[in-house]
Amino acid sequence: MRGERSGRKSDSLAKAAQAGLAAPVAESPPTWQALGDLIKLVGRSNAPHLRLRLIGAIAMTLAGKALGVLAPLVLGAAVNHLASDQPTEVAIGLGFAGFAVGWAIVRLLSAIAPNASDVVFAPVRSAAQRTAATETFAHALNLSLDFHQTKRSGSLSRTMDRGARSVDFLLRILAFNLVPTGVELVLAAGVLAGAYDWRFGAVAVVVVAVYAASTFALSNWRLEHRREMNAADTEAAGVSVDALLNYETVKSFGAEARAARTYDAALGDYTRASLKANSSLALLNVMQAVIMNVGLGVMAVMAGFEAAAGRMGPGDVTAAVLILISLYAPxxxxxxxxxxxxxxxxxxxxxxxxxxxTPQVADAPDAIALAKPDEGCASELRFEAVGFRHDARASGLEDVSFVAAPGTTTALVGPSGSGKSTIVKLALRLLDPQEGRVLIDGRDVRAVTQESLRAAVALVPQDVALFNDTIRANIGFARPDADEAAIWAAADAAELDDFIRGLPEGMDTRVGERGLKLSGGERQRVGIARALLADPCILILDEATSALDSRTEAAIQKTLRKARSGRTTLVVAHRLSTIADAEQILVLKAGRVIERGAHHELVARQGGEYAALWRKQTRGARTGQMAD
Structure with missing residues (x-):
């Protein structure tokens, strides 16, 4: 069965670890700690009438178990009555019928009770499962950039799904199966010992103890296959989701067959473990059947001898065997x-x-909301001796200081790896500086809430990611309370309105996974519209027009100049012509600001990095025009 997947242990665990999530470890968490976590989760679930439902469900479950033990005694009395000497056949029939009806009613009630209990407790299980899934999902979203850069989406999704489903299973099986079965064993042993002989109760306890010990021993042995299965399952999910999300890359390199082989190898681990598990399951079933039938045989023989000695009636023999059989069912x-x-x-x-x-970037306990400026919408962005080094890089930002005055545009230029994107992430507080401070309107960004900071700062990235939803939903994501007019105004400002009106479904057009139904330029214009709708105090443009054709770029640059008016703007650019009007240009190299100034100042600087880059780009542009 599918729940018995496995794989080669060392390879699977290593691959799962590489996926950014720990693979299931060899040791399970301490039972009491795990139970404590489960109880706390139920308490946080806010299930309706939690206490009443819990008490009612447990009471009905225990009542069902007690009735299940009582039912064989009623049937035994019916058989004894049938076998006893009675004055008339009518009396015998009526007596037997009365006991038989009583037995049927008791059995019916014992069957109804656990089902009624399940109905009563189901909202609690559902609430706990929902709370577990929601809390994990929300916390994962709040984790820092380092977590999301190393995770595998498929692996994380599978971990959350399995964890949430495990909460429902544990509540159902622990509270309403194993614990009540233990209570039923105590009741059955007590009834057998009290109604007949202590040896009958001892046999029931010994048989169940041997049965349970043998089952636990074999199940522990079989559990290893399940652990390996989870590693293989996680790896297979990660491989499949990665390939499906990046299908363009797979197809571009003609790697469909290779991706399918990788997925097949992960499923091969599942097949091998499944074969082992099925064989061990057959062994477990045979062992259980042997213990059950030996126990029943011993109980029947003992009851037979007692009946032969006149100490038990035929109905008592039936009742003793039925009580043991009823124990075997759960x-x-x-x-x-x-x-x-x-x-x-x-x-x-x-x-x-x-x-x-723990997220590396988190709100401080005393964090306050970032207030909007008293006048206008522009804010001051200040970096003071900021330093940051990524774990995977030999160098990072070093002693970066600058001030982006309210309402001005500051441009960042430099080669790849010079630190431009890191500055953007620090301004958005996706990262916290390891040295120095980042301030907005004189307030350290670590002292304000992330929600208010992100409301004040909007980003248009180089590669805009869209939800698999409508264009309206993607633009409106920046401001969920925006009306239709505001969404259309943002689309118009991003030169997107004519494109949308030309679509058969207009704003209701779905953009596909990550927006891949749209061209790169169309996705970027949706990203620009989304940022404009947010109406930020600080606008960050990270190569925001890099995917656009020259005509559209010129139009959007004009639009962006209007959007930048009255706002503080931070622009990351490779084409220097797009930032020639910036009040301040910072030239970065190896994480340091090596030049700063306005465009005309930097171009006039002999031997400067910016001037050399400008000459190279303008020469290339003139050469291209001559070739045309």
Missing amino acids: LNILGFAYREIRQSFIDMEEMLKVTRQ
Whole structure:
């Protein structure tokens, strides 16, 4: 069955670790700690009438178990009555019928009780599962950039899904199966010992103990296959989602067959583990059947001898055997339940590991909302001796200082890897500086809430990512309360309105996965419209027109100049012609600001980095025009 997937252990665990999420570890979390986490989760679930539902569900479950033990006694009394000497056949029939009807009613009630209990408790399970999934999802979104740059989306999604489902399973199986079965064993042993002989109760306890111990031992052995299965399952999910998300790259390199082979190899791990697990499952079932039938045989023989000695009636023999059989019914799934409980604890722990990760960028306990400027919409952006070094790089930003005055445009230029994108991330507080400070209107960005900061700063990235939703939803994402007129105004400002009106479904056109139904230029214009709708105090343009043709770029540059009016703008550019009107240009190299000034000042600087780059670009442009 599909739940028995596996793979080669060392390879699978290594691959899962590379996926950015820890693979299931060999040791499960301490049981009491895991139970504590589960109880706390139920308490946070805000399920309706939580206490009443919990008490009612447990009461009905225990009542069902008690009635299940009582039912064989009623049937035994019916058989004894049938076998006893009665004055008339009518009396015998009526007595037997009365006991038989009573037995049927008791059995019916014992069957109804757990189902009614499940209905009563179902909202609690659902609320707990929903809370677990929502908390993990929200926390994962709040984790810092380093987490999201190393994670694999498919692996994280599978971890959250398995963890949330494990909460529902644990609540159902622990509260309403294993624990009530233990209570039923105590009741059955007590009834057998009290109604007949202590040896009958001892046999029931011994048989169940041997059954449980053997099942746990074999299930522990089989659990290793499930751990390996999770690693292979996570790897397969990561491989498939990566290939589907990056299908253009796969197709561009003709790697469809290679991607399919990689996925097939991951599924091959599942197949190998499944074969092992199925064989071990057959062994477990045979072992359980042997113990069950030996126990029933011993109980029947003992009851037969007692009946022969006149100490038990034929109905008592039937009742004793039926009580033991009723105990076996929930024990039939003991191996499955034990294995799944262990695995569910592991799945829940893997999910909780995500929620226990501390984001590197988090709101301070005393963080306040960033206030908008008293006049206009522009804010001052200041970097003071900022330093930051990525773990994967030998160098980073060093002693970067500049002031972007309100309402002005500051441009960042320099070769790839010079630190331009890092400055953008620091301004958005996607990263925190390791040295120095980043301030907006004189306030350290670490002292304000991230929500208010992101409301004041809008980014148009080089590669705009869109949701698989409508154009309206993607533009309106910046301001969910925006009306239709505001969305169309933003689209018009981004030179997008004619394009949208020409579409059969207009604003309701779906853009596809990551917006791939649109061209690169169209995606960027949607990104610009989204940023303009946010009405930010600081606008960051990270190569915002790089994917546009010359005519559209010229039009949008004109639009962006209007949008920049009254706002503080930070522009990352490679084409220097697009930032010639910037009040301040910073030239970066190897994480340092090596030149700064206005365009005319930098171009006039002999031997300067900016001047050399300007001459190279303008010479290339003139050569291209002559060739045309």
